Amino acid sequence: MKLKLTIAFDGTNYAGWQSQKNSVSVQQRVEEAVAKIFPRASRLQSSSRTDTGVHALGMVAHVEIPDDDLKMPVTKFALAINAHLPCDIRVMSAARCRDDFEARFDAKGKQYRYYIWMGTAMNPLLRQQAWHVSRPLDVAAMRAAAKFFVGRHDFKSLAGTRNYEMSSTVRNLTRCDFKRNGPLLTIIIEGDGFLYKMCRGIVGTLAQVGQGKIAPGAIRGMLAERDRRAAGMTAPAHGLVLWKVFY
Numbered sequence: 678m679k680l681k682l683t684i685a686f687d688g689t690n691y692a693g694w695q696s697q698k699n700s701v702s703v704q705q706r707v708e709e710a711v712a713k714i715f716p717r718a719s720r721l722q723s724s725s726r727t728d729t730g731v732h733a734l735g736m737v738a739h740v741e742i743p744d745d746d747l748k749m750p751v752t753k754f755a756l757a758i759n760a761h762l763p764c765d766i767r768v769m770s771a772a773r774c775r776d777d778f779e780a781r782f783d784a785k786g787k788q789y790r791y792y793i794w795m796g797t798a799m800n801p802l803l804r805q806q807a808w809h810v811s812r813p814l815d816v817a818a819m820r821a822a823a824k825f826f827v828g829r830h831d832f833k834s835l836a837g838t839r840n841y842e843m844s845s846t847v848r849n850l851t852r853c854d855f856k857r858n859g860p861l862l863t864i865i866i867e868g869d870g871f872l873y874k875m876c877r878g879i880v881g882t883l884a885q886v887g888q889g890k891i892a893p894g895a896i897r898g899m900l901a902e903r904d905r906r907a908a909g910m911t912a913p914a915h916g917l918v919l920w921k922v923f924y
Contacts, residue, residue: 678741679776681737681780682707682740682770684768685734685767686766686767688703689732691703691730692894703733703736708720709761710761723737724738728877731829731914731918734769734919735788735921735922737922738885739779739780749810755770759813761921780891784923785923787923790865791808791863792808793861793862794807794809795814798811807861807915810887812888814887816857816887818889818893822882823855831847832847833903846872846903847870849870874911877917882909885910
C-alpha cells in the first residue's frame, strides 16, 4: 500500500529535509519513526528538499508499506508515527494514494511563505520563524518590484550556486505578494518549481528594495544578467516555510 503523507516541521535543529551522512535530517527522523512500526516500509520520497533551518507546514512525501504489515486503519497511521517523532516534527495527515503516485514528479506547484519582523525590537516568540529587519521597509516599493518576478523567467540570478550545472534555470512564478499584520510582513511566493535558495534570493532582494538599496525597476535587468552577483542578498533560512504543495 502506498500512503501520501503531509508533514510539518520546525527545521531549526535539522540539516534540511534530505538524509545526509554526517548530519541529522527531517527525513531521517521520519523514516526512523516509520521503521519502528513498519520495519519493511520503503524509504520516503518527498516533494521537495529544504535547506538547513527552513521550516515546513505542507511537505508531502510518499511511503510504501507491505499490505500484511498494516494492521491498523490508515486514519490511525499519523497518530502512530507521531508517537515516535520528536516534538518538532509531525505527520499532519496520511491517506492512501494510487499506486503510481509520486510525491515529487506529480507536484504541479508549491507555495512558500517568508516572514519578516519589521519592529525595532525582535519579537522573541518569532526569533526562529522570522527574519528581523529593524530598518524601516518601503512595502509599496517591494510590491512594485515583486511584479517583475511573476511570470516565466530565467531565475539563475536569484539562485544559490550548485556544484553542477542545472539543465534549466527557467521557472514560472504565479504569485509574489504580501500580507502585513503590524510589524509582521509575510511574503507569499508560488510557482511551478524553485531553484536552490531561489525563494531566499527573491526575499533578500525585495528587502533591499524596501531599504532603498535597489530600485524596483532594476529587477528586470537582474533577471537578464543570469548572474547571482547581479541580484540582492540571500535572506536567512529561518524565515522560510514550505507552506503547501499543489497536485
